[in-house]
Amino acid sequence: MYATPVSNLIDELSKMPGIGPKSAQRLAFYLLKASQEDAQKLAEAIVHLKETVKFCPVCYNVTDEPECEFCADTHRDDTIICVVEEANDIVSMEKTGEYRGRYHVLGGAISPIDGIGPDDLRIKELLKRLEGDEVAEIIVATNPNIEGEATGMYLAKLIKPLGVTVTRLASGLPIGGDLEYADEVTLGSALKGRREI
Amino acid sequence: MYATPVSNLIDELSKMPGIGPKSAQRLAFYLLKASQEDAQKLAEAIVHLKETVKFCPVCYNVTDEPECEFCADTHRDDTIICVVEEANDIVSMEKTGEYRGRYHVLGGAISPIDGIGPDDLRIKELLKRLEGDEVAEIIVATNPNIEGEATGMYLAKLIKPLGVTVTRLASGLPIGGDLEYADEVTLGSALKGRREI
Numbered sequence: 226m227y228a229t230p231v232s233n234l235i236d237e238l239s240k241m242p243g244i245g246p247k248s249a250q251r252l253a254f255y256l257l258k259a260s261q262e263d264a265q266k267l268a269e270a271i272v273h274l275k276e277t278v279k280f281c282p283v284c285y286n287v288t289d290e291p292e293c294e295f296c297a298d299t300h301r302d303d304t305i306i307c308v309v310e311e312a313n314d315i316v317s318m319e320k321t322g323e324y325r326g327r328y329h330v331l332g333g334a335i336s337p338i339d340g341i342g343p344d345d346l347r348i349k350e351l352l353k354r355l356e357g358d359e360v361a362e363i364i365v366a367t368n369p370n371i372e373g374e375a376t377g378m379y380l381a382k383l384i385k386p387l388g389v390t391v392t393r394l395a396s397g398l399p400i401g402g403d404l405e406y407a408d409e410v411t412l413g414s415a416l417k418g419r420r421e422i
Numbered sequence: 423m424y425a426t427p428v429s430n431l432i433d434e435l436s437k438m439p440g441i442g443p444k445s446a447q448r449l450a451f452y453l454l455k456a457s458q459e460d461a462q463k464l465a466e467a468i469v470h471l472k473e474t475v476k477f478c479p480v481c482y483n484v485t486d487e488p489e490c491e492f493c494a495d496t497h498r499d500d501t502i503i504c505v506v507e508e509a510n511d512i513v514s515m516e517k518t519g520e521y522r523g524r525y526h527v528l529g530g531a532i533s534p535i536d537g538i539g540p541d542d543l544r545i546k547e548l549l550k551r552l553e554g555d556e557v558a559e560i561i562v563a564t565n566p567n568i569e570g571e572a573t574g575m576y577l578a579k580l581i582k583p584l585g586v587t588v589t590r591l592a593s594g595l596p597i598g599g600d601l602e603y604a605d606e607v608t609l610g611s612a613l614k615g616r617r618e619i
Contacts, residue, residue: 226513228486230474234467240460242452248440251602254510255439256468257475257484263437264472268465270431271453275461277427278454287454289425313451316423405448 231257283354285330285347287312295328302326304361308351308380310334310368317405318366321413326364329354334372335379343379351380355387362390364419369394370401381422392419428454480551482527482544484509492525499523501558505548505577507531507565514602515563518610523561526551531569532576540576548577552584559587561616566591567598578619589616 227235231253238249256264280286281293288294295301295315305326309315312330331346354360363384367373381391394415407415424432428450435446453461477483478490485491492498492512502523506512509527528543551557560581564570578588591612604612 226516228475228484228490230467230471230486231484234464234471237460237464237467240456240464241449243445243448247603250510250513251440252438253471254508256471257509259437261472263434264468267431267434267437268468270427270434271461271465271468274427274431274450274453275458278425287425287428289427293425311451312454313447316447319423406444 280330284328285312285332285350286315286328300325303359305364306351306354306360306362307364307366309366310373310376311405313405314366317407317412318416320409321416322409323413323416324364326362331367331376334367334376336372336375346376348380348383352383352387355384355389360389362392364416365391365393365422366416368403370403377422385422391422393422395419477527481525482509482529482547483512483525497522500556502561503548503551503557503559504561504563506563507570507573508602510602511563514604514609515613517606518613519606520610520613521561523559528564528573531564531573533569533572543573545577545580549580549584552581552586557586559589561613562588562590562619563613565600567600574619582619588619590619592616 234253234256235246235249238244238252239246244252256267277289278287279289281288281296283292283296286293286295290297302325306329307318307324307326308329308331309318310331310333315328315330318324318328329347329351331348331351333341333346335341335343335346363380365377365380367376377393384391394412395417431450431453432443432446435441435449436443441449453464474486475484476486478485478493480489480493483490483492487494499522503526504515504521504523505526505528506515507528507530512525512527515521515525526544526548528545528548530538530543532538532540532543560577562574562577564573574590581588591609592614
């Protein structure tokens with residue numbers, strides 16, 4: 226019913242999260258009407274993203290520099306590491322304006338049902354960062370759902386014997402929700418009220 | 423707070439309709455995690471769309487052939503033309519399975535508030551298609567809102583003197599809505615119950 230290049234684009238757009246067939250159709254027809262320049266810029270931004278963005282070798286945030294801005298920043302507190310599931314969770318934490326320590330991105334949460342075990346996350350890399358006694362506290366800022374809580378418990382069991390305090394974001398975040406959608410105030414108060422696991 | 427290529431892509435994604443900053447962030451981070459191949463395919467589909475898709479010279483549907491499939495199809499009824507605002511409205515009409523005539527895409531609706539007058543739409547091109555006495559009926563399938571109704575009235579005033587019947591999709595479509603989101607059954611019954619303007 227659509228010209229092949231149109232249905233092609235609709236198929237590709239539909240693969241993205243939250244984009245159903247109707248949204249994909251709407252976006253495809255928007256791009257048909259958009260200027261050549263706008264469409265070109267979008268396509269180039271996608272290609273450029275995949276070409277230039279790599280993982281930070283320290284914390285596994287995404288970056289186009291040798292180290293990410295939070296690891297390269299000499300004014301941050303080295304004694305505290307905030308552990309998040311995904312790189313975009315760092316942005317949510319930064320928006321609270323309450324945190325000046327370092328980060329570590331796990332790349333997900335423990336979820337046996339999805340076949341994700343501790344070895345699939347960057348936990349070894351986190352433990353390596355704890356060598357040298359500089360770090361005094363790990364804040365577990367995984368999502369407030371079953372997988373996130375399980376990951377927090379697992380990390381606490383591993384890290385507490387090393388003499389490092391392990392804390393968890395305070396409840397106040399709605400359970401079952403997603404860290405990405407928390408508003409800054411809620412997330413900020415959850416950060417302040419964090420409790421030891 | 424984001425690496426430049428990431429915030430760049432978020433900016434470009436946010437330009438699309440229905441994509442706010444949060445959705446754009448989500449999509450950008452999805453693309454970061456997606457395979458190189460998937461991201462490449464999406465970027466190529468966008469570029470390919472703009473390179474190959476042109477307007478059909480007869481009805482102004484979008485197509486990558488010399489004529490669109492509805493104009494090229496020799497089994498369709500030449501005596502009846504369905505006039506729609508946008509090319510994607512053709513897909514909605516086709517999904518009803520109730521229509522076997524031709525189409526004409528206006529490229530919008532008369533809307534003085536947006537500075538869109540009759541001369542900005544493909545009305546001259548429609549009148550040209552009525553030369554030769556082959557067409558007996560024009561179905562006005564513009565959106566059931568003020569602009570769509572005004573466009574229908576304008577077309578009726580121009581076309582009825584030529585001896586061509588002008589009909590309008592039956593009420594049954596929710597007024598103030600958008601043709602694109604009507605379900606097939608409602609749209610099909612609206613097509614059957616169309617009334618002369």
